[in-house]
Amino acid sequence: MRSSNPVFSRRGFSRDNGYAGFNxxxxxxxxxxxxxxxxxxxxxxxxxxxxxxxxxxxAPPQAPVTTGRMTMDDVVMRTGTTLGxxxxxxxxxxxxxxxxxxxxxxxYGIGIGAALIGMVLALVQSFKRTASPxxxxxxxxxxxxxxxVVSSVVDNRIASGAAxxxxxxxxxxxxxxxxxxxxxxxxxxxxxxGFVMAAALxxxxxxxxxxxxxxxxxxxxxxxxxxxxxxxxxxxxVLLGACFLALDFKQVEDGIAYGAxxxxxxxxxxxxxxxLVWIYMEFLRLVAILNSND
Numbered sequence: 001m002r003s004s005n006p007v008f009s010r011r012g013f014s015r016d017n018g019y020a021g022f023n024x025x026x027x028x029x030x031x032x033x034x035x036x037x038x039x040x041x042x043x044x045x046x047x048x049x050x051x052x053x054x055x056x057x058x059a060p061p062q063a064p065v066t067t068g069r070m071t072m073d074d075v076v077m078r079t080g081t082t083l084g085x086x087x088x089x090x091x092x093x094x095x096x097x098x099x100x101x102x103x104x105x106x107x108y109g110i111g112i113g114a115a116l117i118g119m120v121l122a123l124v125q126s127f128k129r130t131a132s133p134x135x136x137x138x139x140x141x142x143x144x145x146x147x148x149v150v151s152s153v154v155d156n157r158i159a160s161g162a163a164x165x166x167x168x169x170x171x172x173x174x175x176x177x178x179x180x181x182x183x184x185x186x187x188x189x190x191x192x193x194g195f196v197m198a199a200a201l202x203x204x205x206x207x208x209x210x211x212x213x214x215x216x217x218x219x220x221x222x223x224x225x226x227x228x229x230x231x232x233x234x235x236x237x238v239l240l241g242a243c244f245l246a247l248d249f250k251q252v253e254d255g256i257a258y259g260a261x262x263x264x265x266x267x268x269x270x271x272x273x274x275x276l277v278w279i280y281m282e283f284l285r286l287v288a289i290l291n292s293n294d
């Protein structure tokens with residue numbers, strides 16, 4: 001399954017499969033639309049189902065009552081573990097890596113190094129066939145160091161209280177999307193998925209072009225991360241993050257409904273962590289831009 005996060009193409013509940021739960025309507029003759037893209041399409045059946053009769057009849061697959069299947073508790077526990085490690089390492093980086101004039105270069109260098117290591121670990125996990133808790137936990141630890149340093153820089157040198165504002169904003173988006181998803185106000189289907197991924201690709205391409213102009217031309221590049229355009233693209237980034245959360249919720253819901261193996265909860269935690277980090281960084285950048293414009 002392709003990632004709902006634009007930064008990495010993580011694997012979902014089955015290698016080389018499309019997004020779970022999409023395009024499951026059967027065609028005439030029994031062939032399922034989008035069978036190649038959907039590992040749960042009927043009547044092909046659920047790869048985790050243990051009742052072959054149910055698969056042959058095209059009945060909705062049911063997860064067995066026995067243990068070994070992913071549950072919501074598993075997802076919550078793994079996500080809590082991953083986010084907990086990220087928060088602890090971020091707090092340690094904030095406390096132990098000062099960003100005063102004498103130490104900001106060293107601290108920022110460590111933060112960037114941690115970010116690069118975290119990105120490599122995330123990419124390795126994305127291309128693995130199965131979830132690796134060690135990789136996911138290590139990613140969270142290094143990403144936390146980066147977030148701690150960046151948050152400290154923004155909070156202490158640009159906008160006091162920026163980190164707390166970004167945390168509150170991230171939690172608010174998470175809660176709002178969860179309520180909207182459970183209430184059915186957000187319909188996650190193939191069209192929604194295609195729109196979000198196209199928007200994310202365009203957003204990332206613009207950010208890469210802006211970065212290249214900034215590196216080779218100096219200044220703020222094309223201005224996509226400063227001033228009025230910076231605010232606009234920050235808001236777009238937060239909205240994209242909210243869409244990614246809806247895709248993550250759909251992934252978790254489908255995995256539980258179709259009896260994904262218990263270890264797949266680590267992949268769900270990994271995806272949710274990536275998305276929450278994305279939203280937090282967009283909020284932090286927004287706060288920094290708004291304060292620099294004062």
